[in-house]
Amino acid sequence: xxxxxxxxxxxxxxxxxxxxxxxxxxxxxxxxxIRIGASDNDITPNIAxxxxxxxxxxxxxxxxxxxxxxxxxxxxxxITELAHKxxxxxxxxxxxxxxxxPIELDKCNADFAIGCTYKYLNGGPxxxxxxxxxxxxxxxxxxxxxGWWGQKNPFDFGLDYEPADGAQRFLVGTQPMISLLxxxxxxxxxxxxxxxxxxxxxxxxxxxxxxxTENVLAKYGFTLGSPTDSSQRGSHISIRHEDGYRIxxxxxxxxxxxxxxxxxxxxxxxxxxxxxxxxxxxxxxDRIRQVMEEKRFEKYPKxxxxxx
Amino acid sequence: xxxxxxxxxxxxxxxxxxxxxxxxxxxxxxxxxIRIGASDNDITPNIAxxxxxxxxxxxxxxxxxxxxxxxxxxxxxxITELAHKxxxxxxxxxxxxxxxxPIELDKCNADFAIGCTYKYLNGGPxxxxxxxxxxxxxxxxxxxxxGWWGQKNPFDFGLDYEPADGAQRFLVGTQPMISLLxxxxxxxxxxxxxxxxxxxxxxxxxxxxxxxTENVLAKYGFTLGSPTDSSQRGSHISIRHEDGYRIxxxxxxxxxxxxxxxxxxxxxxxxxxxxxxxxxxxxxxDRIRQVMEEKRFEKYPKxxxxxx
Numbered sequence: 001x002x003x004x005x006x007x008x009x010x011x012x013x014x015x016x017x018x019x020x021x022x023x024x025x026x027x028x029x030x031x032x033x034i035r036i037g038a039s040d041n042d043i044t045p046n047i048a049x050x051x052x053x054x055x056x057x058x059x060x061x062x063x064x065x066x067x068x069x070x071x072x073x074x075x076x077x078x079i080t081e082l083a084h085k086x087x088x089x090x091x092x093x094x095x096x097x098x099x100x101x102p103i104e105l106d107k108c109n110a111d112f113a114i115g116c117t118y119k120y121l122n123g124g125p126x127x128x129x130x131x132x133x134x135x136x137x138x139x140x141x142x143x144x145x146x147g148w149w150g151q152k153n154p155f156d157f158g159l160d161y162e163p164a165d166g167a168q169r170f171l172v173g174t175q176p177m178i179s180l181l182x183x184x185x186x187x188x189x190x191x192x193x194x195x196x197x198x199x200x201x202x203x204x205x206x207x208x209x210x211x212x213t214e215n216v217l218a219k220y221g222f223t224l225g226s227p228t229d230s231s232q233r234g235s236h237i238s239i240r241h242e243d244g245y246r247i248x249x250x251x252x253x254x255x256x257x258x259x260x261x262x263x264x265x266x267x268x269x270x271x272x273x274x275x276x277x278x279x280x281x282x283x284x285x286d287r288i289r290q291v292m293e294e295k296r297f298e299k300y301p302k303x304x305x306x307x308x
Numbered sequence: 309x310x311x312x313x314x315x316x317x318x319x320x321x322x323x324x325x326x327x328x329x330x331x332x333x334x335x336x337x338x339x340x341x342i343r344i345g346a347s348d349n350d351i352t353p354n355i356a357x358x359x360x361x362x363x364x365x366x367x368x369x370x371x372x373x374x375x376x377x378x379x380x381x382x383x384x385x386x387i388t389e390l391a392h393k394x395x396x397x398x399x400x401x402x403x404x405x406x407x408x409x410p411i412e413l414d415k416c417n418a419d420f421a422i423g424c425t426y427k428y429l430n431g432g433p434x435x436x437x438x439x440x441x442x443x444x445x446x447x448x449x450x451x452x453x454x455g456w457w458g459q460k461n462p463f464d465f466g467l468d469y470e471p472a473d474g475a476q477r478f479l480v481g482t483q484p485m486i487s488l489l490x491x492x493x494x495x496x497x498x499x500x501x502x503x504x505x506x507x508x509x510x511x512x513x514x515x516x517x518x519x520x521t522e523n524v525l526a527k528y529g530f531t532l533g534s535p536t537d538s539s540q541r542g543s544h545i546s547i548r549h550e551d552g553y554r555i556x557x558x559x560x561x562x563x564x565x566x567x568x569x570x571x572x573x574x575x576x577x578x579x580x581x582x583x584x585x586x587x588x589x590x591x592x593x594d595r596i597r598q599v600m601e602e603k604r605f606e607k608y609p610k611x612x613x614x615x616x
Contacts, residue, residue, distance in 0.1 A: 010467060015456035015481070018469040022454030026334065035467065118482070126484035146330030148323035155616045157571060159318060159343065161326040173323070174426070176434035179484050263465060308463045 003059035003088070009036040009045050011067035016093055020062070023144075031059075043070045043225060044232070051082055058088040065103070065113075066096040066234030069262050071206075071226045073101060073234050077108045084109070089137075095119060100202050100235035100273065102195040105132050120235065120272060122186035128179050131170055138166050147172030189274050201273035202235040205281055209269060212285040213239050220292035225266050235273065238266035239288075245304060246297040247288070254296055255287040261308045311367035311396070317344040317353050319375035324401055328370070331452075339367075351378045351533060352540070359390055366396040373411070373421075374404040374542030377570050379514075379534045381409060381542050385416045392417070397445075403427060408510055408543035408581065410503040413440050428543065428580060430494035436487050439478055446474050455480030497582050509581035510543040513589055517577060520593040521547050528600035533574050543581065546574035547596075553612060554605040555596070562604060563595040569616045 006020055017035070024031045034053050039046035045067070054061065061083040066073045076092060083090045091112040097103060099120030105113050113132035117123035133141065142163045148154045149171035152162045163169035190198065206226075213224050217239060225238030241247055248261040260268040271281065291297055314328055325343070332339045342361050347354035353375070362369065369391040374381045384400060391398045399420035405411060407428030413421050421440035425431035441449065450471045456462045457479035460470045471477035498506065514534075521532050525547060533546030549555055556569040568576040579589065599605055 014459075014465045014467055015454075017467055018454040018456060018459065021469050022450075022452060026452050116482075124485060126482045126486070126488075128484075129481070142330075144330060144334050146323075146326040148326060151322075151326065153614075155612075155614060157322045159322055159325055161329050173437070174424075174434045176436075176484055176487050177432060178434070178490060179486055180434075182486060304463075306461075306463060 003057050004031050005034065005053075005055065005058040006031055007034045007036065007050065007053050007058055007061045007088075009050070009063060009067075010038065011042075011045050011069065011072065012062070012064050013068050013093060013095065016062065016064065041225075043227060044072055045074075050079070054083055054086045054088060056086060058083070058086050060089050060091060062091040062093070064093040064096060066101060066236075068096055069225065069238055069266050069268065071096070071234045071236045071238065073097065073232055076103070076105075076110065080108050080110050096236070097234050099190050100198060102199055105134075110134065111137060117183060117186065119270070121183075121190060122274075123179070123183055124186070126179070127183060127186070128176060131167075133167055133170060135166075138169070141169075143170045143172065145172050149173060149175070193274060198273045202271060203230045203233075205271040205273060205276065205278065206230060206233055206235060206237055208278060208281055209237050209271065209285070212282070213237070216285055216289055217292070220289070236268055236270040238262070238268050240265045241267065243297055245308075246300040246302065247291055248308070249300045249305075250291045250297040251288065255291060257284050257287050263308075311365050312339050313342060313361075313363065313366040314339055315342045315344065315358065315361050315366055315369045315396075317358065317371060317375075318346065319350075319353055319377065319380065320370070320372050321376050321401060321403065324370065324372065349533075351535060352380055353382070358387070362391055362394045362396060364394060366391070366394050368397050368399060370399040370401070372401040372404060374409060374544075376404055377533065377574050377576065378546055379404070379542045379544045381405065381540055384411070384413075384418065388416050388418050404544070405542050407498050408506060410507055413442075418442060419445060425491060425494065427578070429491075429498060430582075431487070431491055432494070434487070435491060435494070436484060439475075441475055441478060443474075446477070449477075451478045451480065453480050457481060457483070501582060506581045510579060511538045513579040513581060513584065513586065514538060514541055514543060514545055516586060516589055517545050517579065517593070520590070521545070524593055524597055525600070528597070544576055544578040546570070546576050548573045549575065551605055553616075554608040554610065555599055556616075557608045557613075558599045558605040559596065563599060565592050565595050571616075 008017060020033050024033060036046055036050045036053060038044060063074055065076060080090045089111040092110055094103060094113050094115035098115045111134050116129050118125055118127040143150055146161045150164055150169045152164045207230055210224060210228060213222055221241055223240045225240040227233045242265055244265040244267050245261050248259055248267050251257040251259060262268050316325060328341050332341060344354055344358045344361060346352060371382055373384060388398045397419040400418055402411060402421050402423035406423045419442050422437060424437050426433055426435040451458055454469045458472055458477045460472045515538055518532060518536060521530060529549055531548045533548040535541045550573055552573040552575050553569050556567055556575050559565040559567060570576050
């Protein structure tokens with residue numbers, strides 16, 4: 001509580017940074033938020049810089065396990081150990097890794113993790129998020145939002161808040177029942193396939209995508225915006241092009257390929273191993289080739305639409 | 309921001325109080341939370357006490373428009389005016405009134421309102437909540453939780469938070485799409501019927517329920533836990549009995565009547581005008597009479613179950 005340094009990076013999802021900024025302001029601007037940058041062209045975070053930023057005044061290190069633009073994957077075990085040596089807690093955002101990369105929070109002794117279920121866990125837009133708090137610290141903490149489902153005896157309707165034991169104290173309001181029920185169907189295929197099989201196929205797919213980027217798309221000016229080593233990579237890659245925004249629009253509007261564009265020049269391609277085939281990966285890259293060959297992107301304005 | 313007094317009452321929904329307590333602690337326990345009590349046997353809040361508690365140091369007055377146990381309905385216009393005279397802001401919890409009582413937030417010049425859609429708006433458990441912020445103050449405020457949907461340009465993925473203009477700045481994360489879509493069906497019957505017709509039937513139903521309480525149930529020891537004047541009452545009433553908890557269990561487990569029990573002695577009966585008939589009101593009260601006549605409640609323990 002007396003430590004005032006919070007360490008994150010420029011690769012973290014912006015809303016993770018916004019939350020930190022909001023908390024900092026609510027607590028009277030006493031904290032310092034440090035954002036570690038890249039060691040190369042926005043692909044790999046600077047781990048040495050991260051390590052040297054961790055000092056005895058560090059309260060929290062918070063990072064995206066797999067980062068949203070480049071798909072770089074942090075070594076959770078190593079970073080958590082480094083932070084713990086300085087007495088800092090660690091919070092991992094699993095949004096871009098859960099369901100595509102095996103994760104062992106307990107084994108890594110992580111303190112906190114959060115994430116969404118609407119990417120690789122098939123929950124769809126606005127599906128429920130999740131929170132992990134290490135058993136060792138659950139009862140030392142309380143949620144900043146004291147809701148009735150985190151109350152020890154919610155149906156006593158007592159006027160004073162008393163937190164429940166264990167993870168339940170982090171609940172807030174009534175759970176969204178319809179969304180939770182649809183998650184059963186969303187999670188089932190992942191449980192059936194198993195994380196090891198999913199990761200194995202995911203690596204083969206992103207390796208194939210890297211191969212196609214270098215051997216089919218490079219001649220049109222594309223570069224890889226992701227690590228080449230699959231052990232440092234989640235289940236998506238970015239391909240970069242100075243006309244990336246317009247190429248992305250042509251893909252969506254003419255080619256039935258729906259990537260995300262992420263500024264300044266990333267076209268982000270996600271590979272969900274459960275339901276995407278290798279033939280579809282080839283087909284997708286061939287459509288990008290077509291857009292370039294036929295210069296289909298040139299008719300779109302450089303001015304961005306509101307939703308990308 | 310320099311005012312430190314928050315006024316609420318013991319009738320407010322407990323989780324509203326918990327949220328206030330959590331905020332108070334997060335902000336370093338500088339605020340004073342005052343809870344106004346009842347002027348009678350837990351049916352009517354003490355309005356004189358409420359009025360005299362409002363002083364120049366009052367930041368916020370926050371109340372449930374219709375209170376959850378007794379169904380008492382505050383005069384929104386009058387209380388809002390009183391608070392504004394002292395320079396305080398007013399937040400109304402509409403959970404027990406929206407969809408059953410006409411509400412004119414703009415006309416009353418209310419500052420904030422919140423509420424749930426899972427009662428009279430048919431959203432079901434965990435359906436989306438809502439927030440109202442008066443247009444005059446929207447841009448002077450920001451949410452304590454800085455999420456990406458409250459960001460001015462969420463798809464720019466900028467690293468620094470800048471709040472959107474207007475009410476959009478109070479959004480947080482991605483909206484729960486499935487739950488929002490089901491709300492269309494939930495809201496449609498209310499829009500078709502119109503609030504005036506709903507309120508008219510609601511008053512007739514609660515009047516009838518009060519009549520049955522006094523003429524059928526009184527001889528078994530029941531008293532009315534709600535105002536007798538329908539203009540001071542929402543769309544539910546409480547009937548009180550010292551064996552209320554056990555009577556409630558007998559109704560649920562044997563009679564297919566599902567009220568809520570609210571300690572210490574309230575059996576809360578809700579009347580949703582859209583789909584409950586007068587014949588069903590009579591039938592419900594007759595089943596309560598049966599439970600008493602046949603002493604069916606006596607076989608249940610006084611020890612409470614976890615969910616009531």
